[in-house]
Amino acid sequence: MPDAPSSRRALLLGGVGLAAVAGGAAWWWAGRDRPAGLFEFELSDAEWEARLSEAEYAVLRLSATEEPFSSPLNDETRAGSYACAGCGNVVYDAAHKFDSGTGWPSFWQATAGDVVGVRPDPKILGLATEAFCARCGGHLGHVFDDGPEPTGQRHCINGIALDFAAA
Numbered sequence: 001m002p003d004a005p006s007s008r009r010a011l012l013l014g015g016v017g018l019a020a021v022a023g024g025a026a027w028w029w030a031g032r033d034r035p036a037g038l039f040e041f042e043l044s045d046a047e048w049e050a051r052l053s054e055a056e057y058a059v060l061r062l063s064a065t066e067e068p069f070s071s072p073l074n075d076e077t078r079a080g081s082y083a084c085a086g087c088g089n090v091v092y093d094a095a096h097k098f099d100s101g102t103g104w105p106s107f108w109q110a111t112a113g114d115v116v117g118v119r120p121d122p123k124i125l126g127l128a129t130e131a132f133c134a135r136c137g138g139h140l141g142h143v144f145d146d147g148p149e150p151t152g153q154r155h156c157i158n159g160i161a162l163d164f165a166a167a
């Protein structure tokens with residue numbers, strides 16, 4: 001976790017607070033840890049298991065992290081859109097993708113402010129910020145403060161949690 005300017009951190013946490021208010025204080029659970037009734041698109045664990053591959057399920061529903069450089073989307077440079085592999089919500093656009101050198105597809109912003117939710121990640125003691133699909137609650141990856149301008153953000157996303165559609 002890189003050091004972050006406290007002002008940016010405060011802004012990020014402020015955004016979480018606003019989202020929590022807007023969503024009924026319901027943004028503090030990931031994947032299947034989240035109680036039902038929070039998201040527009042929800043399935044039972046059995047339905048998710050049937051819908052997703054084992055690796056997709058591990059990331060989207062159990063917040064696992066794929067091996068770096070394992071996703072073909074890491075090297076994808078064509079114009080197009082990236083949708084949540086769980087529910088089809090378009091969460092990132094190729095126009096905002098950059099090569100972070102980390103081995104995971106990286107974006108400096110989501111397609112819109114409300115399609116990707118963020119919260120302190122409880123699995124690592126709240127020391128990093130989790131990014132999740134705001135439509136289905138699926139775990140996507142993490143957001144760091146060492147990205148390029150204009151946002152300074154780096155959304156470090158598991159490629160297996162994304163479906164790419166070339167423009």
Ligand SMILES: [Zn+2]
Pocket residue numbers: 084085086087088089133134135136137138
């Ligand atoms: Zn989703």
